[in-house]
Amino acid sequence: MNETRKIPFPLDITAPVTLQGQPVPEREWIVPGWIPSRSVTMIGGDGGQGKTLLAQQLMTACAIGQPWLGVETTPCRAFGLFAEDETAELHHRQAAINAAYGVDFRDLERMEWTSRVGLDNSLGHFDQFERFTESALLGQLHAQLAGGDVRLCVLDSLHDLFTGSENSRTQARAFIGALRCLATEMNGAIVLTAHPSRAGMADGSGYSGSTAWNGAVRSRLYLKGVEGAKDRRKLTRQKSNYAPAGEVIDLRFKDGILAPLVGAQGVVASIRRGTARNAFMACLWALMAQGRDVSESSNASNFAPRVMASMADAEGYAVGELLRAMNEAFDAGDIRLEPVGPPSRNRRVIRPTDG
Template sequence: MRGSRFFSAAALNGKPIPPRQWLVDGLIPSGTVTLFGGDGGTGKSLLALQLACSVALGRSWLGKATAGGCALYISAEDDEDELHRRIADICQSEDIAPAELDRLTLRSLAGEDALLAVQMQGKGMLTPTELFHELDRKLKADAPALLVLDTLADLFPGDENNRAQARQFVGMLRGLAIRHGCAVVMLAHPSLSGLNSGSGTSGSTGWNNSVRSRLYLERIKDEGYEPDTDARVLRTMKANYGPTGGEIALRWQAGVFVAQQQEQGLDRVSASAKAERVFLKLLDALTAQGRYVSASPGPTYAPAQFASHPEAEGCTKRALKGAMDKLFGRDEIIVATHGTGVKARSHIARKGAA
């Protein structure tokens, strides 16, 4: 018989409020599950291994402080030789010897049965495997601050589109996080729809809804074109305990990812103002030529048209999209129409000039 522990809210009176525990301040909470997504080949396994090394060394990760402590990295994708090569690159970038990573434990499951659960025949429910129980015992013995699981497709036995199974599996991992007071970071590939939309979601919405935070690593592309194959961006897609929408620009160099300096304060304001100025300049120029641009994605989409213009001054489509949204928000530009009847079309115009 299940025995639940009920308590009165009044019992909290006078008790000190427990502070929120973070593995990575404001990014990865402790005591719960973070889903870390990214398409194959983007480098999420390497970035997660860098996280594990940073925690083991008590150093910052991508410029953000970590809690520090033991770390356990489970890989079902990379064999021991590949892990060795990656550790060597990380050690070189951190200017350390592998002997200094004594708080990092690795386990390669490449080529082995890596399932942490199996489906109960005829019921569709999940039951833990012996590997799951072995992992539970290891966490109890080592008390790590971080557990990395790479990847969902190798560890999960069910249907990723099955919401009930997704929630149960995340619940099993969250149980590990709560019992052992660690952060669990589970790597996953996005579904085709998640990849195309840029949301980075995988399978059922149950995955996104069940985890407390979700990160997504992606390449930087513009209309399918990737101008810099070494550039990546890490986005905060969900954060129950902090702000969403954060981005960290990364660059792959010498075998590791390095955070790039972000525009701050006046620099960011200046870049935003530049994008707005360029948007209005090109809007005026194209309108004078009788070339109308649209606010909706398509052949005449203004941010895309302007970004490819010789007078774009280096502004990207993303920056010009942000400028367009701000100009609409301030009512400096409007959607007007040209043509009549069935030939009527909408276009962007300066307010008062339509």
């Protein structure tokens, strides 16, 4: 007699007919076309090409609401785990990034990192049957990031965090699956840096071991040098489930960062910048009504973007976005600097041109 098969758990089934009349959800991005949300993105690159720098620039851009490599970002809190760089090196690198964006360390309230050089950074272990068991460190990441307000997590790098066989399809998919669970729980993106294999470097694909790594991640980017130009790099979108593959961003090392050779374009970027400028002007008028002066200097305690970022009229724009709006308002002639106070203690404050 056949025994009734026991079902351990019910399947979560969706009948498409129930979607009739429901709004189609927008796809969420941390960086449109490049870093999808609720997924794992891999950034590959040989040692010394700048992939860790690129990841730290991404964290900064999201934390201050500025573009990354000329592409708009979703402003959010960012966290990074760095297994190869000590805090002093991250500090040094961050100073150069801050200078490029025109911000200070006090503007990075939405950014955190941990340096784990010399520690056990394995996120899990495989038994003889290639079954994955998460480590205490991965458990700590779940406890710290899941359900919080961090929406970008950088993990640097794969060969420090993964202790299995990079050539095993089963292990590659299990590892990325574990990170995908973390991305889903934090409702954000995991960005994992990786070194390509020799074959991946030779053929330009950037593969790291088994091709299962490419299949498991939703987006894979590859950073490589340009022959004959030591200061040049190319970032290529090698694979994406949600955007065309093959797009390239040309980069150059400049003042300690990787800077795009061409700035951001596009209607969406223009609309957001214009709206940020409106928010800046609304904040300026509100501050004047309160008798509060603001400065253009990032070293001043009343630095305009920093003061405005906490105001309701700022509409959620971050310091970096308001800084960009301020500079554009100066260029457009919407605002000016006006000297106030006695000649012996003269200072300049921002005023609307028609104010």
